[in-house]
Amino acid sequence: MNIRNVRAFPVDLSRARKAEKTSLQRKGRQPAGPMDRYPEYRGRRGAAGPAWPSAACIVEADDGTFGLGLTQHSGPVLPIVNEHLRPLLTGQSVMATEKCYDLMVRASAAYGSQGATSYAISAVDLALWDLKGKLLGRPVYELLGGPQKDRIICYATGFDIAWYLELGFKAVKLPMPFGPDDGIDGLNRAVEMVEETRSAIGNDVELMLDCWMALDVEYAVRLGESLRPYRLKWLEDYLMPHDLDGFAAVRRRLPGQGLATGEHWYLAEPFLYAAEHRLVDIFQPDVKWCGGLSAAVRICHIAEAAGLTVAPHGAMNDPYGQHLVFAMPAARWGERSSGVSPPGVPLADMVELPGTAVIEDGCLVPSDAPGFGIESDRAWLDRVAV
Known part of the structure; x- marks a missing residue:
């Protein structure tokens, strides 16, 4: 069975949700980000970002069966998929996911296989795996050799701590609202925030802190040292993703503190370098950004060989990450x-892709339906298309 067509188009998945997302603001302030050094953007994460909608990709087989992949940044993704990757993959075997992934990475090398191109590759790769599973009648996690675990232990990211505990989560992650440009006051307020949270959750719930590229080496080290009494499981994404020497410096200067990053690393190679140089303890690839499932599996194998763990970014938000974590031994969270x-709103009301498994009492078991188990038909696609 060969690939008949590849097509990418913009989508608005909020049209499929029953409820609106809760704000990540804390006391009127957005989480910190790399643009916070400029006053007009401080405390307004995402304000400088593009307004591109998300992107969906359909890969269709000769018999009309199709697989669905998703990613972000449709602005650059759509022309990469529709003008370059489509003719490259048309006529290839649906089952040849390794070849198709290699074709996309090599063919895009001249203009860069990472960054925006990696988002495009991710959408196509996920659609291919979905299609492959549908044609074989098996869930994707089985195609990867899973299941490796009987359930996935989940954690919640945000500020509604009491609600997360009510939902059964045994681990929570706070977005960091402050950075170097907030000075010592910001550092003190961050410590106060973590102290209040640890007091609220007790010592039987894990606690993490996501800094989303907002810090520098000195601030990250000062923050990590100040937070030692509160037993953070990990400090996350504290430097710009390209600052590999900075990650090495933080690792040296914060011994004993769990460190995590990787959602803005693309393809497997940065993770291999990080493993070889012991830059962090936990890898956090996003399966919809890093090059798709084919890249994410490589990253998990690198981590496993190096004795590291993987906590993929946003993995329980949709079936793509759910199937990856369910199958990979290195993926623990x-x-x-x-x-x-939002507090009081069932998690099921936040589902965007029909057929997505929902967390219950802090744990999740993915759908065992063929492919990623996404129950999308042409009518649903028409409804979310922009």
Whole structure:
């Protein structure tokens, strides 16, 4: 069975949700980000970002069966998929996911296989795996050799701590609202925030802190040292992703503190370098950004060989990450981000892809339906298309 067509188009998945996402603001302030050094953007994460909608990709087989992949940044993704990757993959075997992935990475090398191109590759790769599973009548996690675990232990990201505990989560992650440009006051307020949270959750719930590229080496070290009494499981994404020497410096200067990053690393190669140089303890690839499932599996194998763990970014938000974590031994945690759900709103009301498994009592078991188990038909695609 060969690939008949590949097509990418913009989508608005909020049209499929029953409830609105909760805000990640804390006391009127957005989480910190790399643009916070400029006053007009401080405390307004994402304000400088593009307004591109998300992107969906359909890969269709000769018999009309199709697989669905998703990613972000449709602005650059659509022309890469529709003008370059489509003719490259048309006529290739649906089952040849390794070849198709290699073709996309090599063919895009001249203009860069990482960054925006990696988002495009991710969408196509996920659609291919979905299609492959449908044609074989098996869930994707079985195609990867899973299941490796009987359930996925999940954590929630956001500020509605009491609600997360009520939902059964045994681990929570706070977005960091402050950075170097907030000075000592910001550092003190960050410590106060973590102290209040640890007091609220007790010592039987894990606690993490996501700094989303907002810090520098000195601030990250000062923050990590100040937070030692509160037993953070990990400090996350504290430097710009290209600052590999900075990651090495923080690793040297914060011994004993769990460190995590990787959602803005693309393809497997940065993770291999990080493993070889012991830059962090936990890898956090996003399966919809890093090059798709084919890249994410490589990253998990690198981590496993190096004795590291994987906590993929936003993995419990949709079936793609769910199937990856369910199959891979190195993947120990599943993140429910995107605001989780507003207090009092069931997690099921936040589902965007029909057929997505829902977290129950802090754990999740993915759908065992063929492919990623996404129950999308042409009518649903028409409804979310922009």
